[in-house]
Structures are given as structure tokens and as C-alpha cells.
Amino acid sequence: MPDNYASTTLHAIGNTPLVRLNQIVPPNSAEVFVKLEYYNPTGSYKDRMALAMIEEAERSGALKPGMTVVECTGGSTGTSLAFVCAVKGYPFQVVTSDAFAKEKLQTMRAFGADLVIIASEGGKITPDLIPSMREKARQLSETIGTYFTDQINNPNSMKGYSRIGQEILQQLDRPVDAFCGGVGTAGMLMGVSRAFREAHQTTRIIALEPASAPLLSTGTRGTHTVEGIGIGMVPPLLSNDFYDEVRTVDETEARQMARMLAKTEGIFAGISSGLNVTAALQLAQELGPGHTVVTVACDSGMKYLSGSLYTN
Ligand SMILES: Cc1ncc(COP(=O)(O)O)c(C=O)c1O
Known part of the structure; x- marks a missing residue:
């Protein structure tokens, strides 16, 4: 048998599973797939x-x-x-x-x-x-x-994230109608959007932010506790050419969704992942059967065990 090993742990990055949601998608909705990015070595995309x-x-x-x-x-x-x-x-x-x-x-x-x-x-x-x-x-x-490294201004981050988009297209033998994701630096959303555009997909790209800090949608700053997104400024990497719409998601719903994902789908992820799936289910209801919505579980629920997410 030939060797089959990674020469360093860095080679274990990427090629994460894409999983269809089965329990929490409302009837008469599009199919929803979640890319489980907590399979990366440190549990995050x-x-x-x-x-x-x-x-x-x-x-x-x-x-x-x-x-x-x-x-x-x-x-x-x-x-x-x-x-x-x-x-x-x-x-x-x-x-x-x-x-x-x-x-x-x-x-x-x-x-x-x-x-x-x-x-x-x-x-x-x-x-x-x-x-x-x-x-x-x-x-x-x-x-x-x-x-x-200046992650907020560094366009190289998008090169790393483009692979999420490329992997999704390899994992699904059908067009992706909508892709949504919370915006921090916007590296993930922009990287995936670029990969989809390069593959000539006409996917609708939806940027998400916490409802209590709707800076991108209304210009209003605010306070929230969704780690990683809603960073209090319009991120320089967010380009109008690469997304179609901004939506806000209520943080309480995002937290409930994270708990529901663990209990019903076995997806143990963080708050921003709950926020992504909340919006993905909304999009799935709007698009209806025969369509495909994809989002990502950004990181592992293990990172939040000492906080209130999984204790309340
Ligand atoms: C848990 C989590 N979710 C979402 C994001 C947002 O990702 P991006 O910075 O690529 O927009 C981050 C970024 O720090 C994060 O840590």
C-alpha cells in the first residue's frame, strides 16, 4: 500500500466535509448544505x-x-x-x-x-x-x-478562502443558488464569491451581520457578542462587485440555532455559524424546493464551552 500521510499538520488544512441539513429545514424549502470548517486543524476556517x-x-x-x-x-x-x-x-x-x-x-x-x-x-x-x-x-x-499580517487589509486571505468555494463546487454536482456568510474581515465571503465567479456560477451572495450592529445595512454601529463578525467598520476587503445583498440576523436566534444544530443535526459550532444557518434557512424558504443554499460552520463549539452559548 502506498504511503498516505500528511508531511506536516499544515497539509491537514482544507478538504472539509459538506453536509446536508436534514432535521431543521422547514417544509417546502430549498436544500441547505453546510461546510463543516471546524474540521480544520485548529477548529476554524x-x-x-x-x-x-x-x-x-x-x-x-x-x-x-x-x-x-x-x-x-x-x-x-x-x-x-x-x-x-x-x-x-x-x-x-x-x-x-x-x-x-x-x-x-x-x-x-x-x-x-x-x-x-x-x-x-x-x-x-x-x-x-x-x-x-x-x-x-x-x-x-x-x-x-x-x-x-494585517488580516483586515490583506487580500491574500481571500486566496486561502477561495478553496472553500472550489471545494463546494467539487462536492456538489449542481448549481448553488445562494451562499451566505457573516462578515468580519469579509475574507471568507469574498474568497468564496471569487471562486464561484471564476467557475461562472450565478450564485446569489448574501453578506450577514448582527441585527444589533447593522453597520453594513444601515450605517449604524452597535454592540453585540457574535465573535468574529460585525467589527465596527466596513472591512476594506468587502467589494460591492462580489456580493448581492446584506441581511441582518438577530443574535438570540443565532444562538438558539447553534444549540439546535448540535441537538438535531450533530453540528457543534459557534455563534457565527448559528447566524449563518439562520439566514440560510430563511433563504431556503424564500427559494423553495429544487434550489440549493450553502453556508459554512465557521468554527467549533468547543471554542465556546466556557461562555453562555452552551450553558443557557
Ligand atoms: C467565528 C468567526 N466567524 C466568522 C468570522 C468572519 O470571517 P471573515 O473575517 O472572513 O469575514 C470570523 C472572523 O474572525 C470568526 O472568527
Whole structure:
């Protein structure tokens, strides 16, 4: 039998399962498929973008052996970057906050990252939090020998995420009528949208945000606790040419959906995944039978065990 192994854990990124929802889709709806991105090594789709950002920086010569990688993150990107940096041997300095899940902060430490914590107001993601984290990361990245991955402005993240789109098209032998996803940096939504466009799909692309922070849909800033999305600014990677519509989703419904997904479909994921599926079911009802809606489960429910998501 020939060898069948991954030469490093980085090769275990991607090729995640695409699963059809069976229990929670209302009657007379389109079929709904969810790409289970928690099958990536750190339990999140961010592994794809972390690898793409680091490898593109290596290729361009901006990142060289011995340099320290710097980023500001709520913890998912940080965990993925900490993982990629650990395997490749780069020190990693991460600006984060106590507003984000403890598990994420602990995991970054486990992968050897050096954490700089910005204190939040009562554990909430207020509109000022991400800008102050970014400012701190920018200051740190002025030190010689550092490389700031700058996820919010880095178009290489989309290269990593395009593979989600390519894999979906390989996994489904039919057109995808609608694809929806919550927007943080917008890297995932834009990467998937680009892959679909390159494959000449006419998929309707729907950007999602928390209803209490409807910045993209109404220009109003607000507070919420959906980690990873609703970052208090229009992300530079979000291009009007690559999405068709923005919708808001109520955070309470998103949380209920995450719990329902675990209990009925065996999908154990985070809050943003619950938000994605809430919108996907709405789209499925609108489109009706004979159509196909796809979304993603961004990360694993394991990252949220110490919070209120799975205790209430
Ligand atoms: C859990 C989670 N969901 C959704 C997102 C949004 O993804 P993107 O930044 O690609 O828009 C993130 C990003 O940090 C995240 O951590």
C-alpha cells in the first residue's frame, strides 16, 4: 500500500466535509448544505487564511526566517496564525482582548503565542475595541524584524478562502443558488464569491451581520457578542462587485440555532455559524424546493464551552 500521510499538520488544512441539513429545514424549502470548517486543524476556517497570508509573505520576501509575526485578533485568526507560526518556526505576537472566548486565548498560548490583552468594557465588543486593538498591533509592528499580517487589509486571505468555494463546487454536482456568510474581515465571503465567479456560477451572495450592529445595512454601529463578525467598520476587503445583498440576523436566534444544530443535526459550532444557518434557512424558504443554499460552520463549539452559548 502506498504511503498516505500528511508531511506536516499544515497539509491537514482544507478538504472539509459538506453536509446536508436534514432535521431543521422547514417544509417546502430549498436544500441547505453546510461546510463543516471546524474540521480544520485548529477548529476554524481561519487556518486557510493564516496559511495563505504567511506563505504569500514568504513568497514575496516580506517575511523571512527569524522575524516575528504580529496580528490583532479576536482569537480565531490568532489561533490559526499561532498554529501556522508554530509549525514554521516564527515567533508570534498577538493583540487580543478579554471580550473573546477564554478558550481562544488559551489555545493561542498553547501554540506558543505572546499575548497582549486590551481590556474590554464588561466583555462586550464595543465599536472602539477593534480599532484600539489594531492601533496597538500597528505600534508593535513598527519594531524592526516584525511582519504584520494585517488580516483586515490583506487580500491574500481571500486566496486561502477561495478553496472553500472550489471545494463546494467539487462536492456538489449542481448549481448553488445562494451562499451566505457573516462578515468580519469579509475574507471568507469574498474568497468564496471569487471562486464561484471564476467557475461562472450565478450564485446569489448574501453578506450577514448582527441585527444589533447593522453597520453594513444601515450605517449604524452597535454592540453585540457574535465573535468574529460585525467589527465596527466596513472591512476594506468587502467589494460591492462580489456580493448581492446584506441581511441582518438577530443574535438570540443565532444562538438558539447553534444549540439546535448540535441537538438535531450533530453540528457543534459557534455563534457565527448559528447566524449563518439562520439566514440560510430563511433563504431556503424564500427559494423553495429544487434550489440549493450553502453556508459554512465557521468554527467549533468547543471554542465556546466556557461562555453562555452552551450553558443557557
Ligand atoms: C467565528 C468567526 N466567524 C466568522 C468570522 C468572519 O470571517 P471573515 O473575517 O472572513 O469575514 C470570523 C472572523 O474572525 C470568526 O472568527
